[in-house]
Amino acid sequence: MEAEGQARLQLAGVSKTFGAVRVLDDVSLDIAAGEVHALVGQNGSGKSTLIKVLAGFYQADPGATAVIDGAPRELGDPNDIHAAGVRFVHQDLGLVPALSVVDNLALGHGYARSQGMRINWREQRAAARRALAAVGYELDVRRLVDDLQPVERTAVAIARALQSAHGEMSILVLDEPTATMPKGEVQRLVQIVRAVRSRGVGVLYVSHHLEEVFELADRVTVLVDGQRVGTERCSQIDHKKLVTMMTGGVVDDVRRRAVGTRGKTMLSLERLSGAELTGLDLQVRAGEVVGVAGITGSGREEICSLVFGSKPRRGTVTVGDRELPPSRPDRSCRAGLALVPANRLRDGVVIGLNVRENLNITTTRGLAKFSFIRPGLDRRQAAALGTKMSVKAPSLDASIEALSGGNQQKVVLGKWLQTNPSVLLLDEPTQGVDISAKAEIHRLIDDAVSQGLAVLVCSSDEAELERLCDRVVVLREGRAVAEVAAPDIRTRQLIHLSLGLTA
Amino acid sequence: MTTSSTSGPAPGHRAAAPERLERDAPGPDSKNRPAWSAGALRLDRFSGLYLAVVLVVVFSVMLPDTFGTMDNARVIAASSAIAGILTLSVALSMAAGTFDISLAANMTFSICLLGALLTRGDLAWPVAVSLTIVAGALVGAVNAFVITRFGVEAIVATLGMSSVLAALSFWVSDGQTVLISDAGPSFADAGQSTIASVPITVFYLAAVAIALWFVLEHTPFGRYLYAIGSNPQAAKLAGIKVQRLQSLSLMITGALAALAGVILTMQLGAASFGAGAPYLLPAFAATFLGSTQILPGRFNVRGTIVALYLLAIAVKGLQLQFPDLPWIKDLVEGSVLIVAVSITARAISRRSTR
Structure with a gap:
């Protein structure tokens, strides 16, 4: 499907394999001048890998080509892509919070000097205001970035990206810009993106929030399991069609585990709050698997840390009949709680510590x-534990880093089962793990x-929740909004509920 | 916690080959070993040991009358013993991921305190020695309290403590070096006698080294310390009491610094004001160099001892070779500190980018 106007970016034949796993399979994508092109897909569908390939962070498999403004460019060479005017604004924005807006805009761009090397602050402030005006934004440039609201920070980051391209920006990639942004601020971001688009820049917009996609994007490309399942004009499809495309490749897996006998309540959360989460009540009984679904920023990421006490919390956590002290x-360990955290490394x-020491660390005493x-x-x-968990390692005394992600995760799980x-609290138990290790886990x-x-x-992989859970609680904006019980847990429905769509 | 080594594979689980862990790759650590370490010499672990032997041979051939003598060997062994105890205390705190720069000041303070207790306190010397070591541990406890409770950076907290201890040392001793004359002959014997012509201080070092080696490598405490030193966040999430164990290691560190001061006092027969300061830099140099030896990447006791004697041999040999260059000791120790830290830093950055 051709978009009107000249194509600013044409990516073709992009594949990427890690070991034996193909995370991107022959993906093509084109973005026209003045177009907002949305990129959507489930977690693990390959969105972030595609962006990292474009940024030159990963080397694509041979055969991938990139043409920017009619000239072929070297994929995998960050400098060449940068020279072609492609700019990235990542979720963390890359600003220095302790410095003012003026300083953040001047970093990497240079300060205006007057005689004697002195910084000309008046000129510098004017430059900062001009840079912000270019994205259609105004704010007191003397404020610290730390004191700004999320959308204002994003505006500064986008203005900085635009400024660094000296008006020659071809493509702006926005990676999950609204993930931690309150709803009220999203409208202001939409206006900024429109201002950038009106300069003829092609915008690649990655987001979980489908309503933003429909409000902002001209076209949307859907990735499923590393393959492009389609590129559609937003005016020609609706929410339902888009979600169907996103979940098209998802097989509704048959549950393999028979529902066992449930014992008494082992874990009880009452009015648990902290970070994004507000007032969660939840019980988990012996022999039961309870899942938590929710998009990034829904509070799902924090639950395990809050329960385990590695982040400060309010509310009560009871294990068995003992209430746990926070922090x-x-x-928590002594009370019989175990945590497999999301950030494995x-x-x-x-x-x-080596493999043996890692396996035994919880039971050394x-x-x-x-x-x-x-x-x-x-x-x-x-050795017994490694065998039981089917850990593949060069030796028990090998460095833990010599193991693949899946085997490291089995070590972490094993040390706790011991x-x-x-x-057992599991936070993204199979993130970054290959398919066979995932099945073993x-x-x-x-x-x-x-x-x-x-x-x-807690998992951002809804298919995993369907596979594992007896019950799934869906979070949105820090609160539980729905609960689904087996055998009615369906990946598709969980996605609908997390995104706030009616199924 | 349970430790059922006998528990078999879980029900419903396909049994894996029992020894598969051992068989997946040809040799232990073969992936992590740098190319130049190939062969039976294991240069990546024992390079310091070989270098020490080479230096001994070279200096003995060049300086047969001064370096290659038993007397010289005894001097090197004895003078390194006190530095060695301080060095091991540095290694212990570094293993736990903390840092104590007040060790030398603690040592000086202990010397002054012991001098005061013996000359003015009218105590039997074993009592005075015990009190001194307890005082050293208390200094460590104060450091630990400030670092773990108030979250002050270890380097700042212990730098401040150094200055406080310097003041206390002066206050206790009036800035005077005092001769210990009335503690009895057994006090001097405890620092100056020899056993089978080996200076007794070497045995003190050996005792401390064996004890620390045992604690660090063969007890749960030691393994937890290494876990904390490698990754405090993951250690905390594994249920390890990070702050408590770090505090304990800082207290032992303080006690060892005091012990070094006590032994120096016994050896000299005098409580020498300010005697601790020159030991600080060599102790850190040997500790960092030691972390590249025997168990590379870890602050380990055997590596630290190798590094200690390598440094001592190099410094002594060069001093005898160039007797008119008094600055050679500082030059060598400073360079070794910088080079050893560069090696460790490079290993760490290579690890995190992989």
Whole structure:
């Protein structure tokens, strides 16, 4: 489908494989001058990989081509893409919060000087105001970025991107710009994007929020499992059609685990609040898997940390019949709570300890007699656990970094199952894990549940929730808005509910 | 917590080959070993040891009358022993991911305190020594309190503590070096005698080294410290009491600094004001160099001992070779500190970009 006007960006034949997993498969995309082109898809559909390929962060598989403003460009070379006038505004924006708007706009661009190397602040402020005016925005440029509202920060980031291209910007890529933005501010962002578009810039707009897509975009491209399933004019489709396209490749998986017998309530949350989350009530019983669905910013990301005590919380958390003190992960562990965190490398494995030490870290005390860790027992337990979790590692003494993400995750899961917890908290248990490891992890979770564990799983992968859960709570804007119970959990319906669409 | 090493595979789980963990790759760590480490020499782990041997041979051939003598070996061993105890205390705090720059000041303070207790306090010397070591541990406890409770950066907190301790040292000793004359002959013997012609201080170092090696590598406490030093966030989320264990390590660090001061006092037979300061930089240099040896990437006891003696041999050899260059010791120790830290920093940045 050709858009009116000259194409500013033409991507063709972009594939990307990591190991044996193909995350992008022959994706093509074109963006016309003055067009807002939305890119949508589920988590793991390849949106962010595509952007990282365009940015030159990843090298695409051979055969991919990029043409910008009629000239072929080197994909995978960040400098060439930058020289072609492509600019990225990522979710974290890359601003320096402690500096003023003027300084943030001058960073990387240079300060206006007057005689004697002195910064000409009057000229500098005027330049900053001009840069903001170019995106149709006005604000006191002397304020600190830290004091700005989210949409104002985004405006500064976009203005900076535009300014750095010296008016030669061809493509602006906005990656989830509204993920942490209150609804009221989104309208102001829409106006900024329109101002950028009116300069003839092609905008690639990545978002989970379909209403923004329909309000802003001219065309939308849908990715499913790394493949482009279609590019449509927004005026010619509706919400329902778009969601069908997004979930088209999703197979409604048959549940494999028989619903077991439920025991008494093991985990009880009352009016749990903190970060994005407000007043969540939730019970998980022994032998039950409860899922939490929700888009980025819905509060889903924080639940596990709040319950475990690694983030400060309000409300009560009860495990068994004991109420847990907040901000005490060690007490949570002793009460029988276990957490498999989302950020594996930062919070899950201990980089610097080897595979054996990582496997045994939660049970080291039990390996010791008179404070002496018995080396044989240390090895045997790690070997048995590694085998049970089917961890593939060069050796027990290998660095934990030598393992693939899936195997690292099995180590993290294994170290916790070894403590015989009563409640297991899983935060994105299979993020960045290949398909076979994902299936193995799911099976290990099934095994643990069938032995009477209570599991709370938070995931941005709705298909995973369908696969694992007996019950799923859907969060939107920090509150529980719906609850679905097996056997009626459907990936598609969870997506509808998370996005706030009526199914 | 339970430790069921006997528990088999979970029900419904396909049993994997029991030894598959060992068989997936040809050799241990083969992926992580740099290319130049190939072969039985394991240069990545033992380079310091080889270098030390080479230096001993080279200096002994060049300086047979001064370097290649038993007396010189004894001097190197004895003078390194006190520095070694301080160095191990640095390694212990670094292993736990914290930092104590007030160690040298703590050592000086302990010397002054011991001098005061012995000359004015009229105490039996074992009592005075015990009190001094407890005082050192208390200094560590105060450091730990400020660092973990108030969240003050370790370098700032212990830098401040250094200055406070300098003041206390002066207050206790009036800035005077005092001869310890009335503590009895057993006090001097405890620092100056030899056993089988090996200076007794070497045995003190050996005892401390063995104890710390055991604690760091063979007890849960040590393993938790390494976990905290590698990744405090993940350690905390594994249920480890990060602050408590870091505090404990800082207290032991303080006690060891005091012990170093006590042994120096015994060796000199005098409480020498300001004697701790020159030990600070070499201690950090040897600690960082030690983290590249034996167990690379970890602040480990054996590596630290190798680094300690490598440095001592290099410094002594150069001092004897160039007797008219008094600055050679500072030059070597400073350079080693910078180079060793560069190596560690490079290893860390390579790790995080992979």
